[in-house]
Amino acid sequence: xxxxxxxxxxxxxxxxxxxxxxxxxxxxxxxxxxxxxxxxxxxxxxxxxxxxxxxxxxxxxxxxxxxxxxxxxxxxxxxxxxxxxxxxxxxxxxxxxxxxxxxxxxxxxxxxxxxxxxxxxxxxxxxxxxxxxxxxxxxxxxxxxxxxxxxxxxxxxxxxxxxxxxxxxxxxxxxxxxxxxxxxxxxxxxxxxxxxxxxxxxxxxxxxxxxxxxxxxxxxxxxxxxxxxxxxxxxxxxxxxxxxxxxxxxxxxxxxxxxxxxxxxxxxxxxxxxxxxxxx
Amino acid sequence: xxxxxxxxxxxxxxxxxxxxxxxxxxxxxxxxxxxxxxxxxxxxxxxxxxxxxxxxxxxxxxxxxxxxxxxxxxxxxxxxxxxxxxxxxxxxxxxxxxxxxxxxxxxxxxxxxxxxxxxxxxxxxxxxxxxxxxxxxxxxxxxxxxxxxxxxxxxxxxxxxxxxxxxxxxxxxxxxxxxxxxxxxxxxxxxxxxxxxxxxxxxxxxxxxxxxxxxxxxxxxxxxxxxxxxxxxxxxxxxxxxxxxxxxxxxxxxxxxxxxxxxxxx
Numbered sequence: 001x002x003x004x005x006x007x008x009x010x011x012x013x014x015x016x017x018x019x020x021x022x023x024x025x026x027x028x029x030x031x032x033x034x035x036x037x038x039x040x041x042x043x044x045x046x047x048x049x050x051x052x053x054x055x056x057x058x059x060x061x062x063x064x065x066x067x068x069x070x071x072x073x074x075x076x077x078x079x080x081x082x083x084x085x086x087x088x089x090x091x092x093x094x095x096x097x098x099x100x101x102x103x104x105x106x107x108x109x110x111x112x113x114x115x116x117x118x119x120x121x122x123x124x125x126x127x128x129x130x131x132x133x134x135x136x137x138x139x140x141x142x143x144x145x146x147x148x149x150x151x152x153x154x155x156x157x158x159x160x161x162x163x164x165x166x167x168x169x170x171x172x173x174x175x176x177x178x179x180x181x182x183x184x185x186x187x188x189x190x191x192x193x194x195x196x197x198x199x200x201x202x203x204x205x206x207x208x209x210x211x212x213x214x215x216x217x218x219x220x221x222x223x224x225x226x227x228x229x230x231x232x233x234x235x236x237x238x239x240x241x242x243x244x245x246x247x248x249x250x251x252x253x254x255x256x257x258x259x260x261x262x263x264x265x266x267x268x269x270x271x272x273x274x275x276x277x278x279x280x
Numbered sequence: 281x282x283x284x285x286x287x288x289x290x291x292x293x294x295x296x297x298x299x300x301x302x303x304x305x306x307x308x309x310x311x312x313x314x315x316x317x318x319x320x321x322x323x324x325x326x327x328x329x330x331x332x333x334x335x336x337x338x339x340x341x342x343x344x345x346x347x348x349x350x351x352x353x354x355x356x357x358x359x360x361x362x363x364x365x366x367x368x369x370x371x372x373x374x375x376x377x378x379x380x381x382x383x384x385x386x387x388x389x390x391x392x393x394x395x396x397x398x399x400x401x402x403x404x405x406x407x408x409x410x411x412x413x414x415x416x417x418x419x420x421x422x423x424x425x426x427x428x429x430x431x432x433x434x435x436x437x438x439x440x441x442x443x444x445x446x447x448x449x450x451x452x453x454x455x456x457x458x459x460x461x462x463x464x465x466x467x468x469x470x471x472x473x474x475x476x477x478x479x480x481x482x483x484x485x486x487x488x489x490x491x492x493x494x495x496x497x498x499x500x501x502x503x504x505x506x507x508x509x510x511x512x513x514x515x516x517x518x519x520x521x522x523x524x525x526x527x528x529x530x531x532x533x534x535x536x537x538x539x540x541x542x543x544x545x546x
């Protein structure tokens with residue numbers, strides 16, 4: 001187990017080394033490098049806890065053409081292998097009676113019996129069904145492409161991104177906070193959620209362990225003896241209830257599906273984040 | 281005489297101690313309290329097992345001889361006296377009891393209720409147990425599985441569909457579709473497996489990094505989260521929930537059959 005972990009770390013390190021170099025600007029230079037393991041007990045990496053808040057889908061996805069065909073075939077096979085139900089038996093009887101009525105000349109005897117045909121029943125049921133207005137699968141937020149609203153893309157997982165100022169640049173990232181001594185990293189992520197939503201949102205955290213990480217070194221100007229770079233650890237949570245307040249948050253947050261992440265996140269950060277997001 | 285009887289009694293009590301260990305201290309006290317009036321014999325009975333030198337009184341030896349009267353005799357004597365007295369039963373396993381006689385001239389043989397009562401109780405219990413066992417053997421009804429019992433109305437032949445022969449093209453289409461579906465499902469499974477493997481890999485790497493920089497945080501991260509399970513979530517439906525929806529009024533009658541099975545110990 002330790003052996004394969006070591007191998008994967010080395011493999012990733014190789015990829016990381018390929019990306020070193022080209023970034024020279026102040027903060028876009030998130031050059032990844034293997035941490036030179038400090039001999040002292042105090043690690044030079046600052047620890048940050050980040051929150052990967054997901055809004056789970058409310059609606060099932062549309063079926064692909066193959067799936068539609070298969071569903072139709074299975075339904076057909078089920079009908080072929082079944083017995084007649086009461087409803088169908090009644091339909092057969094009534095069809096027989098109608099045929100008989102047409103061929104016979106006497107029609108008055110039949111009218112005393114129940115006039116309510118199966119066809120009438122089915123029409124009544126149809127009318128009742130049409131009166132019910134279900135919720136829309138494609139919401140107005142989809143139509144307007146309003147990415148700040150939670151009620152968009154109801155069939156996908158949506159992730160929360162926030163825009164923060166790092167140095168002199170605005171960067172889109174997953175909400176994060178600095179780790180303070182005396183708390184666990186999961187507690188840091190919970191704190192992030194509380195401060196971000198002002199205690200309006202409730203989420204279910206999926207376990208104590210982080211689901212992913214991102215490591216970067218500070219640019220030369222910012223490096224000190226104690227802080228060489230930072231490690232961000234992501235914690236997954238599912239949104240249960242709540243949303244942001246309307247005022248004051250415009251332009252600072254966005255709910256985004258996995259394909260749209262590329263519009264916002266930096267490449268290396270994106271690469272790390274995509275690994276722990278399930279593609280539905 | 282009384283004094284002698286008293287000493288004899290005490291002596292008898294002393295002698296009786298090693299043999300009558302099961303008797304409580306109250307017996308001795310009771311004996312001391314309830315001195316029968318004319319029981320030189322009564323006191324003397326205690327001496328029959330003991331050795332003579334233990335008797336402090338000199339006149340006890342003669343009385344001891346006299347005192348070796350059979351229990352029944354003594355009982356009869358006592359019975360005619362209409363006094364509260366002890367029945368000294370020296371044999372092991374039997375406990376003397378305090379008997380009260382209402383009439384003096386009812387000279388019935390004394391019944392040891394304790395002998396018969398436990399037997400009667402035991403007999404009654406055994407009879408009950410026998411009945412219970414018979415009931416057990418008779419009925420061990422198992423809870424019926426409703427899915428395995430075909431309701432009678434579905435055995436009607438009129439319900440069966442007429443046998444249908446599918447045309448050749450339809451069969452071909454179905455076979456091809458099933459093959460395509462099998463391939464699609466295989467690809468889907470491989471994709472899911474890959475996704476899960478990549479999730480796990482990312483998590484293991486994150487834990488490794490955490491271990492390198494902060495071992496104590498790593499230890500806390502690898503602890504179990506007891507609040508995670510049982511994990512319940514409503515799955516996605518075809519349409520989203522409507523805000524402020526008023527469901528139609530009506531009552532819900534639950535007609536599921538509930539069976540209780542009695543469990544008998546064997």
